[in-house]
Amino acid sequence: MDSISIGIFVQVADTRSFVVAGRALGISASGVGKSISRLEQRLGVRLFHRSTRSVTLTVEGEIFLEHGRKILAGFQAAEADLSNSLAIAQGRLRVSLPLISEPFVSILADFQLRFPLIELDLDFDNRIVDVIEEGYDAVIRSGELVDSRLNARYLGRFHSVLVGAPEYFSLHGTPTCPGDLASHACIHFRLPHTGKLQSWDIHAESGDGVPDLPVKLICNTNEARVGFALKGVGIAYMSDFTVRDAIADGTLVTVLDRYTNKPDTLHLLWPSGRNITPKLRAFIDFMSEHSPLDKQ
Structure with a gap:
């Protein structure tokens, strides 16, 4: 027994006509009659007295009508609750981000x-995950x-910088010049899933060779690299947005800027071909609006 057959029954009870009920519901009178017959067979009782001139409820039909209205009201209330739930940004939202705390954590x-009704499940990891x-x-x-199965929202552009404490x-x-780095303490980042050291994308100009970089210290988190650089341990190679505040307040300064100006982009990706839920829509719009990157 479903809400459709009960709805047809209530419509016939209200209109006292298979034809009028069918018009109201957008189905044929014969379709209404078949639905009522199936319902009567399911219940094992006769719900209507039928004649060529009128359709009236039986005693059993009167009893079932009261219950039928309650059942329909319950369905309508459930639909309303579900609709309200889908209209509110709430529920678990699982997101993968680069292995960088700031500025993302803030x-x-x-x-x-x-x-507050959204439950964030955050995975900070530099590996390329399969979103779907x-x-x-x-x-x-x-x-x-590179994945055609994903939609994307451009969050902005950034570049990497060489920073150290004054x-x-x-x-x-x-x-x-890049050659001078051979005599400096370099703070390196070990890539978690390969074990290799991150390469420093330094663009040497004519006559300026890029040396093999000395290894003063190796870290596997951005926070550690920034912390050691702030303490004056050496020079670190960082994404500019991760050290923007430190550069702004003078606790870190950049060097060799003209050799490290290759831009990169950051995107927010999500599976295509799906309806965007309110929680995901809220996340996409919020991250786009509050992106720390240059949108140019």
Whole structure:
């Protein structure tokens, strides 16, 4: 027994006519009659007295009408609750992000405060995840877009910079060309899933060779690299948005800027071919609006 057959029954009871009920419901009178017959067979009682001139409820029909109205009201209430639920940004949202806490943590904290009914499940990892197979709602990634199964929202562009503390450069001098890095302490990042050291994408000009970089210290988190650079341990190669505040307040300074100006992009990706839920729509719009990157 379903809400459709009960709805047809209630419509016939209200109109006292298979024809009028059919017109109201957009089905034929014979279709109405077949539905009522199936319902009567299911219940094992006769619901209507039928004649060529009128359709009236039996005693059993009167009893079932009361219950039928309650059943329909329950369905309508459930539909209303579900509709309201789907209209509200709520529920679990699984997101994969690069292995960088800031500025993402601050932005995501603001998002969580703005949408307290959304449960964020965050995975900070530099590996390339399969968004669909691994069940992510969205991922934030840099580089070229290669998966046609995903939609994308451009979050902006960034580039990498060489940074160190003013005190470090006061003690060890400021490099003026890539070749000077051979005599400096370099803070390196070990890629978690390959074990290799991140390469420093430095573009040497004519006559300026890029040396093999000394290894002063190796870290596997951005926060550690920034922390050691702030303490004057050496020079780190970082995405500009991760050290923007430190550069702005002068606790870190950049060097060799003209050699590290290759831009990269950051995108928010999510599976295509699906309806965007309110929670995902809220996340896409919020991250786009509060992106720390240059949109140009």
